[in-house]
Amino acid sequence: MQNWQRLSRWQAKLLRIALKKHRISHAYLITGARGTGKKAVATLLAKTLFCEYPEGIEPCNQCNMCKRIDSHNHPDVHWIQPEGKTIKKEQVAHLQKEFAYSGMETNKKVYIVSAADTLTVNAANRILKFLEEPSKQTIAVLLTENSQSILPTIRSRCQVIDLKPLHPQRFKQELMDKGISESQAALVSTLTNDMDEAFRLNDDDWFAQARKTMVQLIEALAESVNDAYLSIHSQWESLFKDRDQQEMGLDLLLLGFRDILYFHMEKTASMVLFQPDGEKINRLAIRFSQEKLIFILQLTLKAKQKLKQNVHPTLVMEQLVLQIQG
Template sequence: MKTWAEIMEIQPLAGKIITNSIKKGRVSHAYLISGERGTGKASIALQLAKSLFCSNKEGVEPCQTCNTCKRIESKNHPDVHWIEPEGQSIKREQIDNLQKEFKYSGLESNRKVYIIKAADTLTLNAANRILKFLEEPNKETTAIMLTENSQAIIPTIRSRCQILDLQPLDPYHFQKQLIDAGITEDNARLFSALTNNLTEATRWNEDDWFASARKLVVQLIEKFVESTDDVYLLIHNKWLPHFKERNQQEHGLDLLLLAFKDMMMAHIGYEDAIVFFYKSKEKLEDFMMAFSQAKILMILNAILAAKQKLKQNVHPTLVMEQLTLQIQR
């Protein structure tokens, strides 16, 4: 999404609120933009920054071609500061460095913008330091905080921001985009359940790693069905070596979650919602016979808890061993 017109097509309410503010010269000193991955949070932040700095814009639309727009797009503008998590969180030191930057006037104007990605990962100390900015707003400063979970933001920050909740993307529309991009219907259904980002989905489609990840999930469920101790060998010899990085570990649990959700959908006769086993109905029937609805519900809750533990930086080996034990009970 490169223009406000494109943003308005995907996020009409958020787009209208911000463009009206720009037209009236009443841009908020702080925005909290909340939405799932791929719903346009970063695109809106970039577009807002360009609209504030671009001197060649037509109405609210920045020109996209001037040096200012290009530097904001590449995150190289000296008065637009991006803050992203270092490791699992945004730390106090990062906010301290931002505060030092803001003691000086802008290099090219008096305006400054700072964009905080994954704002829900702010440590408590970092959040309290950000709060000072919000309590003493400068009319030439705009804060834009992006999050997938606005409820994880401390109330004192939320109360000082204009909150924009982005609507989820239409999965069927996104599936059509994926199919038009050359992705099979089977993969399009699966990818649309995991991401709203076309670039990310295209990369997965071309990556042997993702195909292997899908096979590993099936193998793991087969071991659970067989009720053997071989499941621990698979976890240590195949699962953990394959899902090395934190985002890969989360993808593995997401795939496992979708597989068990399919079993629940099959139990209740909602076959249109089947995603993971869309082209493997016979395999799905075999698996659902091994798990009752009550058992599947327990497993789904256990997987969600495991995802939360990963976010809390619990060691992935411990997370998977505990999850395996819960599923085998």
């Protein structure tokens, strides 16, 4: 996340207002499901506090301070992460000692605790002591997917920032407001909930190519096994090289077949991969019945599972093609 502007306007609104008014709390608990941008918000907060050339609350992302925070290499911004499955007392003690040594300086200090729900009881108690005797210069930021597992005593001393996943429709609108085309916004908002990721996908040549290739594969599937095989060996294999890419490919395939199903059900406003290509989808809808589409969606989900089980990706795709045709 490069700046607050990139964050959805619904997210962390109170925090942004507080920063504008220079009313920083000494402890924050940032909660939210995976992918809602907890680390990004914590990093931005640190950058806003330390940046040498901020514009309003926006960090410059260029100065030494910003760069060091990005690389987790800033002397006054400490990250604590679980070692193994938990965050141990010693990790917190080590941090507190370090802060105590430099206590003579007037520097601000920020410590960010990832997966704060994994603090052991002893570690949590040490943090609690920290929070009970706040120093003006020290800001604690705790992150968790699992806010119910945070001790109420800790929770009550933090300002809670809850990062909710955005409704795709609302997110799509925001992407369009920020200059992304409607057809891209429709697709990207179904794949991610993160503004930065959305912009990355939008600007990514690979992603544009992947979208095209999957549309072509669906068209080939509507024709013949041979066409589909050809599409896999001439295009798919060279484009979808690693596991993440292959999974993304299958996600795009799912969205494409779902579009055709939506077309049958006259829910064209919900289409994403084929939007707004009405003529193409009309042809495909004649080729694939609703029953067949539901069957294909199940097969594609199974193919995703096979990828996770390390079945060879080309084999997964070939089997999928055969089953769809069969």
